[in-house]
Amino acid sequence: xxxxGIASYGITKFSKDDSKIESVLLNxxxxxxxxxxNLNQNDIDAVLVSTNDNSKYLAAVLSEMAGIxxxxxxxxxxxxxxxxNAIVSAxxxxxxxxxxxxxxxxxxxxxxxxxxxxxxxxRGEFKHPIFWASIFTKSYKREFSITDEELAIIPVxxxxxxxxxxxxxxxxxxxxxxxxxxxxxTDDLRLLDCSxxxxxxxxxxxxxxxxxxxxxxxxxxxxxxxxKTTSAGFTKNMTFSSMESTQQAAANAIKMxxxxxxxxxxxxxxxxFSVCEPMALESIxxxxxxxxxxxxxxxxxxxxxxxxxxxxxxxxxxPLGATGIAQTIEITQQLQSRANKRQIxxxxxxxxxxxxxxxxxxxxxxxxx
Amino acid sequence: xxxxGIASYGITKFSKDDSKIESVLLNxxxxxxxxxxNLNQNDIDAVLVSTNDNSKYLAAVLSEMAGIxxxxxxxxxxxxxxxxNAIVSAxxxxxxxxxxxxxxxxxxxxxxxxxxxxxxxxRGEFKHPIFWASIFTKSYKREFSITDEELAIIPVxxxxxxxxxxxxxxxxxxxxxxxxxxxxxTDDLRLLDCSxxxxxxxxxxxxxxxxxxxxxxxxxxxxxxxxKTTSAGFTKNMTFSSMESTQQAAANAIKMxxxxxxxxxxxxxxxxFSVCEPMALESIxxxxxxxxxxxxxxxxxxxxxxxxxxxxxxxxxxPLGATGIAQTIEITQQLQSRANKRQIxxxxxxxxxxxxxxxxxxxxxxxxx
Numbered sequence: 001x002x003x004x005g006i007a008s009y010g011i012t013k014f015s016k017d018d019s020k021i022e023s024v025l026l027n028x029x030x031x032x033x034x035x036x037x038n039l040n041q042n043d044i045d046a047v048l049v050s051t052n053d054n055s056k057y058l059a060a061v062l063s064e065m066a067g068i069x070x071x072x073x074x075x076x077x078x079x080x081x082x083x084x085n086a087i088v089s090a091x092x093x094x095x096x097x098x099x100x101x102x103x104x105x106x107x108x109x110x111x112x113x114x115x116x117x118x119x120x121x122x123r124g125e126f127k128h129p130i131f132w133a134s135i136f137t138k139s140y141k142r143e144f145s146i147t148d149e150e151l152a153i154i155p156v157x158x159x160x161x162x163x164x165x166x167x168x169x170x171x172x173x174x175x176x177x178x179x180x181x182x183x184x185x186t187d188d189l190r191l192l193d194c195s196x197x198x199x200x201x202x203x204x205x206x207x208x209x210x211x212x213x214x215x216x217x218x219x220x221x222x223x224x225x226x227x228k229t230t231s232a233g234f235t236k237n238m239t240f241s242s243m244e245s246t247q248q249a250a251a252n253a254i255k256m257x258x259x260x261x262x263x264x265x266x267x268x269x270x271x272x273f274s275v276c277e278p279m280a281l282e283s284i285x286x287x288x289x290x291x292x293x294x295x296x297x298x299x300x301x302x303x304x305x306x307x308x309x310x311x312x313x314x315x316x317x318x319p320l321g322a323t324g325i326a327q328t329i330e331i332t333q334q335l336q337s338r339a340n341k342r343q344i345x346x347x348x349x350x351x352x353x354x355x356x357x358x359x360x361x362x363x364x365x366x367x368x369x
Numbered sequence: 370x371x372x373x374g375i376a377s378y379g380i381t382k383f384s385k386d387d388s389k390i391e392s393v394l395l396n397x398x399x400x401x402x403x404x405x406x407n408l409n410q411n412d413i414d415a416v417l418v419s420t421n422d423n424s425k426y427l428a429a430v431l432s433e434m435a436g437i438x439x440x441x442x443x444x445x446x447x448x449x450x451x452x453x454n455a456i457v458s459a460x461x462x463x464x465x466x467x468x469x470x471x472x473x474x475x476x477x478x479x480x481x482x483x484x485x486x487x488x489x490x491x492r493g494e495f496k497h498p499i500f501w502a503s504i505f506t507k508s509y510k511r512e513f514s515i516t517d518e519e520l521a522i523i524p525v526x527x528x529x530x531x532x533x534x535x536x537x538x539x540x541x542x543x544x545x546x547x548x549x550x551x552x553x554x555t556d557d558l559r560l561l562d563c564s565x566x567x568x569x570x571x572x573x574x575x576x577x578x579x580x581x582x583x584x585x586x587x588x589x590x591x592x593x594x595x596x597k598t599t600s601a602g603f604t605k606n607m608t609f610s611s612m613e614s615t616q617q618a619a620a621n622a623i624k625m626x627x628x629x630x631x632x633x634x635x636x637x638x639x640x641x642f643s644v645c646e647p648m649a650l651e652s653i654x655x656x657x658x659x660x661x662x663x664x665x666x667x668x669x670x671x672x673x674x675x676x677x678x679x680x681x682x683x684x685x686x687x688p689l690g691a692t693g694i695a696q697t698i699e700i701t702q703q704l705q706s707r708a709n710k711r712q713i714x715x716x717x718x719x720x721x722x723x724x725x726x727x728x729x730x731x732x733x734x735x736x737x738x
Contacts, residue, residue, distance in 0.1 A: 001370075001466070047598070052425055055487065056485075057447065057448045057725065057726060059447065059598070060598050060600070060726070061488050061601040063598050063600075064602060069600075070597075071597055071598070071618075071621075073447060073454075073598040074446060074458075075445070075447065076443050076444070078429070078443035082443065085441070085443040088467070089458060091467075092465035093461045093465075095461075095465035095467075096370070096460070096462075096464035097370070097464070098457070098464075098594065116425075117425060118424065227441050229428070229429050229439050229440070231433045232430040249440075252440075356426065356429070357426060361429055361442060
């Protein structure tokens with residue numbers, strides 16, 4: 001079975017832009033073509049669109065706009081991890097032999113309907129994820145004796161790191177005091193603890209081993225995949241201070257890659273809210289339970305960019321359907337030594353963690369050069 | 370690489386039922402479990418939902434309701450051929466080794482937003498597919514000197530055949546006069562020429578070769594797959610009297626199966642409107658250009674059920690996201706000799722044709738016992 005590689009990518013600035021979803025999809029696709037001198041429209045066998053937008057037939061629409069006539073085309077939706085679901089689907093089309101080259105394009109508008117999950121009535125009066133994030137924060141603080149001020153280091157770090165990401169929505173840095181003084185949304189959550197919904201697009205081109213090498217001198221390979229769905233409603237979680245689906249997805253991805261968690265040089269973790277970053281690090285196995293924040297503090301104090309170098313969701317912004325693809329592009333750039341001011345020295349193995357809805361489902365990918 | 374087989378299925382009655390989309394998904398999934406004595410929730414690695422509904426995270430919602438905790442879960446949308454796109458995706462997950470058993474569940478409500486394609490302004494004042502269907506009908510009649518009365522035989526045949534399908538929305542037969550006297554929607558299209566949007570669900574279980582045999586004594590194998598997207602707007606079609614994407618998808622599917630079109634014993638073709646049935650037969654290669662109607666007339670007069678035995682979309686109803694799956698279930702039942710009054714004698718090889726939006730994209734599957 002062929003290896004699957006990342007042959008190219010394109011990404012837009014994340015913003016509060018009011019463009020139509022079709023334009024957002026096309027913009028990052030155009031950038032991908034601009035980045036890939038010898039890519040022809042006829043090379044592309046499948047076009048997969050990742051979005052929560054209600055517009056229909058977007059993969060066929062994007063194909064027509066970009067001059068592609070693919071065999072396979074459809075949209076994929078799984079709330080905030082739509083992007084990595086689409087990447088894994090592309091991987092399966094290539095390894096199955098049904099496609100040789102797959103374009104995955106993710107896009108979202110700032111007013112995406114994917115911010116609300118009507119079905120989960122256990123969220124009470126809040127339809128937005130703020131409710132589960134608040135419960136997670138309360139539980140995590142209580143279980144590990146952590147304060148709001150300590151958690152505030154996460155948005156401080158991620159906004160700082162985002163200043164080296166030209167596509168990030170964040171345009172300034174914040175202090176712990178700034179975070180503490182930002183608008184209180186619930187007892188346990190302030191505005192600066194939250195990633196911002198925004199408009200953005202990210203496209204990635206996947207190809208089989210030999211074809212991938214035609215498009216790039218620095219292919220990055222997908223060597224580990226793990227996915228898990230435990231439920232759809234957040235009260236079905238076993239605990240509110242760890243992420244069961246992330247734990248299982250990470251274990252499977254790392255096992256498939258034949259590496260250990262200690263070998264990971266750089267990672268994107270799904271910091272939809274401050275508390276998600278330490279919880280994710282612990283569930284993936286980078287830190288012991290309750291110790292994720294110590295690791296984050298140390299990274300922050302030593303200017304180590306290993307965790308969410310592009311600023312994570314909090315710093316870069318969170319255009320739902322584009323997020324998992326943007327995370328994967330960041331790790332690809334890191335492994336290609338093309339991350340400019342965000343570059344981790346000598347990064348060889350990277351990890352992407354992308355999840356939905358209170359971590360009721362997760363995807364973890366391992367990438368290698 | 371493993372063969373991929375159809376291990377089981379479940380389908381609901383197609384109707385104007387007002388149930389929520391989550392219930393429609395669960396209903397056919399429950400029927401699938403009822404039909405599969407030794408299937409356990411833990412056997413299922415992936416849950417793919419096929420729908421045009423705007424509700425989000427439906428694959429995780431269905432999983433939770435059905436007690437499944439899959440690795441992979443997401444929704445797939447490509448208007449009217451969402452169902453076969455999801456089936457092909459399931460096929461790729463299994464052949465790639467990422468999944469061994471995949472549940473594909475399609476559902477739609479009668480008021481689905483997938484009936485309207487805002488993007489295609491070439492449809493003029495009609496947002497519904499009636500516009501392209503009318504142009505197709507006018508072109509087909511003119512090019513091949515065919516009359517409205519002659520085309521009326523298609524709904525007559527398909528409503529008649531639907532009377533042997535317990536899940537069909539159609540509950541009566543019609544004469545050519547009935548069709549001609551039904552409400553005129555455009556110069557070239559009457560109400561009875563149209564398939565009806567409705568509420569319905571259809572689920573299918575796919576598995577690798579050895580696992581498939583654990584669940585059924587009569588596995589049906591997917592031996593041919595062809596897909597093609599030519600555009601999204603219907604005026605990009607090369608002609609309005611043949612289906613380019615169908616022609617290419619069929620040629621590829623038949624080639625992959627190593628059979629010829631003459632060997633096909635039974636077929637489901639996407640008769641969204643009367644004229645689509647002869648156009649599809651011609652584009653697939655069953656009939657010469659302009660001769661599809663002669664074939665249909667002969668089948669009708671000799672009571673040969675080979676074309677759309679369950680009544681097609683016109684007789685059975687058209688719940689968009691469920692249609693491609695319902696078509697695949699029909700061919701599976703035919704090859705298993707479980708189609709009761711609809712049974713074709715000694716059917717060994719069957720074909721499914723499912724398309725979207727004026728045949729701007731098509732899927733063709735070949736199934737064998």
